[in-house]
Amino acid sequence: MAKKLKGDQVLTGQLLREGDVVFYAEDGSWSSDLQKAKVATTPEQIDELDLFIAKAEEVNLVIDIYPIVVEKDEAGQLVPSLIREKMRTTGPSIVYADF
Amino acid sequence: MYVYDDFDEKFVRERAAQFRDQVERRLSGQLSEAHFRPLRLMNGVYLQLHAYMLRVAVPYGTLSSKQMRQLAMIATKYDKGYGHFTTRQNIQFNWPKLKDLPDILDDLADVGMHAIQTSGNCIRNVTSDQWAGVAADEVTDPRPYAELMRQWSSLHPEFSYLPRKFKIAITGASSDRAAIAFHDIGIQVLKNDNGEIGFAVYVGGGLGRTPMVGKKIRDFISLEDLLPYLVAILRAYNLEGRRDNKYKARIKILVHETGIDEFKAKVEKIFDGLEKEKLRAPAGEIERIQGFFALPDYASAEANPESLSKARSENPAFDAWVNRNVAEHKQAGYAIANISLKPIAGIPGDATSEQMNLVADLAETYSFSEIRVSHEQNLVLAHVKETDLFELWQALVPAGLATANIGAITDMITCPGLDYCALATARSIPVAQKISEKFADQKRQEEIGDLKVKISGCINACGHHHAGHIGILGLNKKGEEYYQITLGGSGDQAAAVGEILGPGFSGDDVAGAIDTLVNRYVELRNETSETFLEVVKRVGLEPFKEALYADH
Ligand code: HEM
Ligand code: SF4
Numbered sequence: 001m002a003k004k005l006k007g008d009q010v011l012t013g014q015l016l017r018e019g020d021v022v023f024y025a026e027d028g029s030w031s032s033d034l035q036k037a038k039v040a041t042t043p044e045q046i047d048e049l050d051l052f053i054a055k056a057e058e059v060n061l062v063i064d065i066y067p068i069v070v071e072k073d074e075a076g077q078l079v080p081s082l083i084r085e086k087m088r089t090t091g092p093s094i095v096y097a098d099f
Numbered sequence: 100m101y102v103y104d105d106f107d108e109k110f111v112r113e114r115a116a117q118f119r120d121q122v123e124r125r126l127s128g129q130l131s132e133a134h135f136r137p138l139r140l141m142n143g144v145y146l147q148l149h150a151y152m153l154r155v156a157v158p159y160g161t162l163s164s165k166q167m168r169q170l171a172m173i174a175t176k177y178d179k180g181y182g183h184f185t186t187r188q189n190i191q192f193n194w195p196k197l198k199d200l201p202d203i204l205d206d207l208a209d210v211g212m213h214a215i216q217t218s219g220n221c222i223r224n225v226t227s228d229q230w231a232g233v234a235a236d237e238v239t240d241p242r243p244y245a246e247l248m249r250q251w252s253s254l255h256p257e258f259s260y261l262p263r264k265f266k267i268a269i270t271g272a273s274s275d276r277a278a279i280a281f282h283d284i285g286i287q288v289l290k291n292d293n294g295e296i297g298f299a300v301y302v303g304g305g306l307g308r309t310p311m312v313g314k315k316i317r318d319f320i321s322l323e324d325l326l327p328y329l330v331a332i333l334r335a336y337n338l339e340g341r342r343d344n345k346y347k348a349r350i351k352i353l354v355h356e357t358g359i360d361e362f363k364a365k366v367e368k369i370f371d372g373l374e375k376e377k378l379r380a381p382a383g384e385i386e387r388i389q390g391f392f393a394l395p396d397y398a399s400a401e402a403n404p405e406s407l408s409k410a411r412s413e414n415p416a417f418d419a420w421v422n423r424n425v426a427e428h429k430q431a432g433y434a435i436a437n438i439s440l441k442p443i444a445g446i447p448g449d450a451t452s453e454q455m456n457l458v459a460d461l462a463e464t465y466s467f468s469e470i471r472v473s474h475e476q477n478l479v480l481a482h483v484k485e486t487d488l489f490e491l492w493q494a495l496v497p498a499g500l501a502t503a504n505i506g507a508i509t510d511m512i513t514c515p516g517l518d519y520c521a522l523a524t525a526r527s528i529p530v531a532q533k534i535s536e537k538f539a540d541q542k543r544q545e546e547i548g549d550l551k552v553k554i555s556g557c558i559n560a561c562g563h564h565h566a567g568h569i570g571i572l573g574l575n576k577k578g579e580e581y582y583q584i585t586l587g588g589s590g591d592q593a594a595a596v597g598e599i600l601g602p603g604f605s606g607d608d609v610a611g612a613i614d615t616l617v618n619r620y621v622e623l624r625n626e627t628s629e630t631f632l633e634v635v636k637r638v639g640l641e642p643f644k645e646a647l648y649a650d651h
Binding site for chain 2: 014016017018019020021057060063064081082083084087088091092093094096097
């Protein structure tokens with residue numbers, strides 16, 4: 001890993017065929033729903049996720065895989081800590097395409 | 100309009116077929132992402148924040164109605180029903196799927212379009228004045244020379260792997276609407292005392308993290324030596340431009356570090372040693388190209404027709420639109436109609452498929468089936484009869500395309516920013532929307548007069564903020580978006596880089612800050628004709644800083 005992140009982490013990437021943003025889920029699939037993401041909290045779990053990236057990329061389903069830091073909001077929902085990742089998770093913040 | 104010859108046609112088809120094969124191999128896993136990435140970038144395919152993005156070249160910003168309809172079709176069939184016109188006179192699709200991209204490239208090839216050299220360290224799409232050929236202040240139409248450069252630079256073997264991207268802009272007018280001073284090479288078409296065409300050449304301009312105004316390297320290069328001279332500049336750059344550091348790799352850094360005099364000496368030395376005969380365009384080629392850009396057969400049309408004055412006096416909204424959006428044409432009885440893609444509180448540069456189709460139809464009816472894209476992210480119908488203006492406007496209104504704000508404060512250049520862009524540090528579009536709302540009132544916009552606000556979502560400066568009379572740069576501080584404001588930049592013939600005013604503002608406070616600056620300008624100006632830049636030049640930044648930060 002280029003730099004060590006601080007905090008709970010999940011893996012994200014984009015679908016090779018479609019480009020859609022996805023998260024590595026508890027059940028081993030890739031989901032567009034961040035709430036289904038597998039969250040690594042201990043250093044061991046985080047290392048495990050990091051090691052999984054190369055293997056996941058070999059499967060050739062998801063590209064550009066990297067870990068992001070997440071937290072829980074008041075409602076207990078997972079939200080990315082960085083604004084970039086928030087935007088990436090929720091989509092453009094503007095009303096587009098139907099003006 | 101220029102029409103591909105067999106060579107172009109074949110080459111674009113072949114490239115689309117190659118890409119189809121590459122995508123198939125990528126999807127089947129034969130090609131890894133690492134191998135595929137440079138191949139997709141060579142075809143204008145980026146991976147953005149939420150999806151792939153396709154950037155399609157619109158050479159020198161000229162499109163036919165047929166091409167525009169095809170873009171609309173692509174937006175509907177493969178994307179979410181809209182496209183984004185950019186400051187490089189290109190169009191970007193924000194949501195194409197990789198599996199569809201080969202089909203999209205085929206569809207583009209059907210109308211003589213492609214995405215080649217819209218990315219990567221090569222010579223990019225040559226840009227030009229959106230009023231080329233028809234502007235009242237023009238020496239001659241620059242597009243034949245732009246087309247010559249397009250042909251020369253397409254897949255140029257020596258210049259396909261430059262230290263960094265390379266952008267060329269050309270204008271034929273005295274008012275620079277193509278921002279030539281902020282390009283790697285900027286070219287101004289001139290006529291000498293003998294009436295011969297030649298070019299003033301500027302080099303080393305650019306935006307990004309180190310903005311620089313281009314420096315003049317030649318006062319006048321003859322038409323036949325244009326391509327050899329470009330070869331000399333590019334060869335000097337290719338050999339000596341830095342490849343060790345991406346941020347220092349543009350020609351502007353080389354010119355800056357070498358000094359323009361020494362750089363010019365190097366270029367001239369290479370130029371003198373060239374076998375120029377081999378590098379010149381074949382005899383007759385420029386005339387052949389010019390044939391395609393011949394002005395349409397204008398009908399004899401009445402100048403300042405009675406019907407126009409009548410419609411203007413009866414419809415204040417139409418009058419405002421004519422005042423703002425219609426420009427003087429070379430040909431008596433004709434006008435240049437600018438179509439704003441900056442509706443109040445809209446997304447600058449976006450157009451829906453319906454809007455694209457409508458503009459294509461209107462171009463067919465009123466403007467010889469030709470459409471222009473401006474670097475300020477608007478569209479232009481370049482040959483409209485004055486007697487048709489009212490009908491045209493009436494057709495634009497219901498489509499949300501009749502905003503009367505060309506050159507006004509709500510006509511902002513805005514990059515995609517963090518709503519789309521993987522490199523962004525902050526959002527640009529919502530900031531533009533808030534400013535647009537704040538200045539929505541037509542009367543107030545007219546009181547303020549021409550004012551260029553330009554917004555980028557990171558230091559790469561795709562939104563030209565350095566060149567804005569008021570520039571806004573979105574940054575990220577401790578996880579929050581904040582915006583730095585610059586004053587005094589200019590992208591025209593008086594090119595200048597704006598200066599930072601002081602501490603930045605939160606996204607919610609930017610529009611208010613711009614309001615404060617504009618009010619201060621209105622107070623400070625001696626007469627309504629004194630422009631924002633003239634006032635900044637006369638009084639300096641201090642009064643503006645005071646206004647902004649006095650109560651902070
Ligand atoms: C969305 C994907 C985009 C990416 C990844 C991107 C990337 C970049 C980068 C890295 C630079 C800095 C180059 C340098 O300083 O060497 C740059 C500059 C620039 N880009 Fe973009 N850009 C994007 C979109 C756009 C759009 C939408 C426009 C037009 C609205 C645009 C027009 C420009 C211009 C005019 C410059 C500054 C001129 C220059 O010095 O090259 N870009 N871009
Ligand atoms: S200026 Fe930055 S945020 Fe805006 S489009 Fe360019 S790279 Fe993206």
